[in-house]
Amino acid sequence: MGGVLVQDIKLALKGHVQDGYNFNPVSPLSEGDRHYNKNPTPNDRVQVLVCVVPADTLSIMSNEVVQKFRNIREEASNLKIPQLAILTKTDIEFPEVKDLKDVYRSRYMKEKMQKFSVDVGIPMNCIFPVRNYSQEINMNNDINSLILDAMKDILQCADDFLEFTQDQSGRSERKPVVWMEKFSANVGIPMNCIFPVRNYSQEINMNDDIDSLILDAMKDILQCADDYFEFTQDQSGRSERKPVVWMEKFSANVGIPMNCIFPVRNYSQETDMNDDINSLILNAMKHILHCGHDFLEFIQDKADSS
Structure with a gap:
């Protein structure tokens, strides 16, 4: 995250970055580059922005990285793209949580999630703590449950976004989502909070x-x-x-x-x-x-x- 330019991520959100492009930490993608997509289709654009953050880096995250998160999230909001975050390696940062069923009951974890929410602007109900597979030999239902819960919400947000942004031409009735999108764009409140x-x-x-x-x-x-x-x-x-x-x-x-x-x-x-x-x-x-x-x-x- 620290080495990727915000300009490039904004271009990716709009669908201008083609597959195979290696992000350059020094100079952003230009229109003349062969990996620049001049005419992105809806399939090229990002449907949901997911920030994946190791939980053990929250305490040492620099102001520069936090500001990058905010800038990218604000651009996603302008494009009406829903935003979520996944906190990985929670077992390393929160070793007191022995039973994954109690992952949301840890006060320390909740405080960290709240601070991250305030810093970057992603609502608490859009932040999902998960535990990584590392030394496990067999599948673990509790680990799977957290990951699948996060994936379910990510896919639901992406599906909602596709429905929200579909072509409304030829429809005589007024769709609530049109007014929600306009209100979201005007006041800056994410669609998933309306x-x-x-x-x-x-x-x-x-x-x-x-x-x-x-x-x-x-x-x-x-x-x-x-x-x-x-x-x-x-x-x-x-x-x-x-x-x-x-x-x-x-x-x-x-x-x-x-x-x-x-x-x-x-x-x-x-x-x-x-x-x-x-x-x-x-x-x-x-x-x-x-x-x-x-x-x-x-x-x-x-x-x-x-």
Whole structure:
């Protein structure tokens, strides 16, 4: 990574670099080079950007390399290319993780992932720690599980990107993805961090499809908020955090009544939907939407009376 020029990687993202080109650490690829592709097709362009970083180099990564990561990621964002990262050699950097099923429970690993996320701008839910095969003679299901999980998300992102960028000509209807792409390009938020949802309006009963979209968005929002809070909080002398204490303190500080503060539990390592977690989130969303509805009725009544 340190010896590859950012200009060349940007050209590769756009499909201008042909197979067989040896990256030159001194001079970038020029249009006159035989490996320069003047007319790249969609198949030549990059569908997903994956940064593979050895976990044992995170602590010694120079500012120059971090800046290169950021520059390349920003160019990928401009091209609407999704970005992910894979942390390899986690067994070397985090030897305390004996059971790979606990890989996401290591506080030290989470802190390293959070710092990397903040430094380069890749969201936490797009960073995948894996363990390398080194001295193993046989296949290991736990190692395979981490690798396959990362590959599944990489391929899904690539597939989504191809669908997002396909030719929309001849379609009369407005595709949500078109507006998502435009919004992403305008404000710089990656496509995989934008969540389309449908509002409750005239529905009398709960709707599973609407709930699913809302829960998916809320799950990622809460996870990002929780990751940021844990990354920035003062760790000194805290053995446990009592929800009601923090709710009361938050209420006193910002002036929001206690009955308008809703504690919820994040989805983190769950593989299936959890009714208790859903109940808390849906209860909060129900009150939020109800307040929004009341406000609209209030505004409408004032407008009618005037």
